[in-house]
Amino acid sequence: MTTADERVETYPFNKPEGLELSPRYREAREAPGMIKVRLPFGEPAWLATRYEDVRLVLGDRRFSRAAAAAHDEPRSQPYRRPGGILAMDPPDHTRLRVLVASAFTVRRVEKLRPWVREIAGRLVDDMVAAGGPVDLVDSFALPLPVQVICELLGVPAEDRDRFRVWSDALLSTSSLTEQEFGQNHAELRAYMGELVEQRRAEPRDDLMSALIAARADNVDRLTELELVDLCVGVLVAGHETTATQIPNFVHVLLSHPERFAELVAEPARAPEVVEELLRFVPLGAGAAFSRYATEDVEVGGVLVRAGEPVLVSVGSANHDGDRFPDPDELKFDRTETSHLGFGHGVHHCLGAPLARLELQEALLVLAVRLPGLREAAEPEWKTQMLVRGPRRMMVDW
Template sequence: MTEPQAYPFNRDEGLDLDPAYRKLRETPGMIRVRLPYGEPAWLATRYEDVRLVLGDRRFSRAMAATKDEPRPHEAQRPSGILGMDPPDHTRLRKLVATAFTVRRVEALRPRVREITKDLLDAMVETGPPVDLVDAFALPLPVQVICEMLGVPVEDRDRFRVWSDAALSTSSLTAEEFVDNYVQMAEYMAGLVAERTAEPRDDLMSALIAAREEDVERLSADELVQLCNGILIAGHETTATQIPNFVHVLLANDRWTELGEHPDRIPGAVEELLRYIPLGVGGAFPRYATEDIEVGGQLVRAGEPVLVAVGSANRDEARFTDPETLHFDRPQNSHMGFGHGAHHCLGAPLARLELQEALRELTARLPGLQLADEPEWKTAMLVRGPRKMPVTW
């Protein structure tokens, strides 16, 4: 067996998809890769292969807890609901799913639009140049998820640090990660205690009520981990994708088009989710529970497979002209929100926030442009600007 290739391929800076992925998609089978820590893994790069690994119950996430999981960081970190298989995963997911249905999320649109307008009003009043991340992209999803979950928005600077720690790769030692994890868990446990004593009309109170109705359904630790996961996942990727969207639209001269044709925004959001490889590389490996063939390659029971969603979304066998933005792309079945049991629970909310962000930005700031080069995140699982100075 050949020596595993070093992984990931993508650079932290920018949003390019490494050319190696195209070559791999055109090569039969899969290759073995090695992350900085953990055992080697197979790498799935084609659309159908990625879909199979994410959707087939013969691949397990929970098995990673008993293995030397391929990972970019030193510590093997608790994954919460992302590290579960059915039926445990199904039990927790059902508790939260009702809060993120398309119908319930759509009812939030007026409030999301109000927050978006208020943030833009403050940006315009301040005047350019403005850091789009700090002034708009981050506070929008943070305020929305805080209001939904019942977390004080004024504490956002605290959990911003914890969120960065949870998604960091090589920037923290194992001890530093554990310290941040314990701090966030203690913070969330304190909020849970407050909501238990005095319930409110928020998601955390609803989860507490569900636990009290049937104690077997949700343990105290599961409740805290679930709230932590909702808080981080509920803002981090959207806060990263907003400046990513702006960067790609400006680079492709498509900004004014959306301002002039706002009806194209829903299609543009889907296409940008497909086009932008958000992750530095594949993460959260799936372990084969039995021998199974993927893309012509036999994966033995107990072997891990990493999936490259960014590569799958550029697969020529699935998408016509995948290297070009087509806002009217028919049947855009991208995997920007994953696939299978772990398909992103908050996808309807993320779509709504991204639509409203683009709608207001392109309408209010048709002359938006970069004031300077972005400062890119480094040593993180997701790629995007940490700072993006803009003018108009």
Template sequence: MTTRAEPPRAYPFAFREAEVSPNYAELRREQPVAWVKLPYGEPGWLVTRYADVRTVMTDPRFSRAIAQGLDQPRMRAENMNDGIMGMDPPDHSRLRSLVAKAFTARRVEKLRANVQRLADRLSDDMQAQGPPSDLVEHFARPLPVSVICELLGVPYEDYPMFSRWTEAFTNEQSAMAEVMTTIGPEMDRYMSRLIAQRRERPTDDLLGALVRARDEGDKLTETELIDFTGAGLLTAGTETVSAGLPSMIFVLSRRPEALALLREEPDVMPGAVEELLRFTPINTAAMFPRYPLEDVELSGVTVRAGEPVLPSIAAANRDPEVFDRPDELDLRRARNPHLTFGHGPHHCVGAQLARIELQVALRTLLDRFPRLRLADGVRWRFGVVVRGPATMPVTW
């Protein structure tokens, strides 16, 4: 059993490509609540069992709001404002309810045709250019960025700028404070101009609706509006797909039988995407620590009030107490309560949109490029938020 008297383990653990570190399995067995130290901030407790991770994410005794202003465990030198991810109910509920109206299952399903149109256009461009093509640059990154930009009503000519911002917020260089002090204000200024345009010429897009909520209902502050529509939606709305899709292609390329199943039986795609979300690690490390408001026991360890707790989704998604044969990719897996999109109050509001994007993207790539395969030169990035291929040359 770990105690605070022991030196904290260095975290995140070393890993390779799309693999989950074996340290997580060891900790689940031997030290399910382990004292660790991230590159920046104070040490904290890393929890690796599924039940404990769910508890930390859902139990109101654990707070995100009190982390703001503390030296919380983190991957980035700058201790940034976490926006909506740094709130507790009722403030969190107030903001979440505003954007949730744009992401209901029915409304999101209507976006499937738009996602398909964008995927087709990107596939056409790849085919016209010819192989080899970088799947990250020419498909995986522009697809989700374009979807979010369309939702917000961003002018088409500004899409590349949003793509650059997304990369800057999540890559290795953004661990340095000077990068964030440049990109953050640049994005805020742009969103302020876009918001001002909506006030002059109201629109029916998501940004227009949020501006009306701000001006007519006073349901969010101007700062919340800028933070939420900029870094909040941009990073949360793109990285699961832009990092996850090429990682999933990599995983499938190592398993020809799984790839053949997806090609031969298209109906398995929704369940297959859920399994790929469970199996394929996307985050570099556990993040967004929760702080207990009182002493809480987790797997026999008493976590004292005010001690940060880091819930590991990657570890929880491989817990054998919940998943049969957790280290195997089973595209027909029947029961799959994975935590990739979080759980409880901070469950990803755009989860259904990400699912649709991944389903459409994989189906389109397999249909349009029946002989799609990796070429030489795949290069991986392990950024402050996500991990995945930085470049992925493919041929067909």
């Protein structure tokens, strides 16, 4: 068992442009123990890269997200991001999560499928009417999840340009100053606070009204700030990742034309296509949201001491050959589909059923309506963001 490693490597490994997984992850998976890495700011951390190690750290209650507040947490920017539900441990995390969970059950989300398919179809209608080439991000990938989450939460979809700026700022790893970051966060909080007040005066059949009612029923369950931040979190998480993964998935499929041809020939395979792409595409520029050991824990042959942070690379875990045979091949007929694309444990993505549905319907309508889809130019990639993906992706058909 290893207790220390003198080498501390500069992190993250992945390049922001493109979706390739750095070969350094394979080297780390195949080496004994774990490696230590240092992000631009904060203390060094252990890096878990193998599937079983990542799953252990995400699922074991001996690792705490909340403990990061008492440490110099590893991070890509000089300031600390607002914590919210992602920085909580049970029971506080559970208290907030259960209030939202009922809106995103598989059964309830599945009832939205015809509506989501209709939105996706209308967006493709508009693309065809405009004529190619068009930007898939602005014309399709962004408005689809924005319309859905805005309708569910109760946020005006016409405000998307406003909260897209705020959302980008919250996910940025750029040289935004702490003051600039704080201003964007404060503006988004103020915007959401105004909407909360409107819904409190005039409740509707949406998630925001339901959360307001839950707070009114028992004031100890949800503070006003928790209510606002929970709505902010649902809004940002409810559209940003899906809006990024749609063009990511299309880019990968068009880079593997034989795989796209399979989907075009059998659009009903969209669910299994989405699962394989969730495994295959390493979304993050690097691991984030460190977990701190609350006691000594052995991970991957390394003794992680109490108070030490561990970063987990989901992208690396999903390419672990010990779990997924031929991990670097895109294969839609895999029998092993237990990827970690939506995380694991108490912080498993709350909106996973909705994200799956949106991704399935997006790929299905594109394959059916635009079987000749192709990239008209190299994508313009996001940079200095927590997630990787095209900021602009021109396509034709």
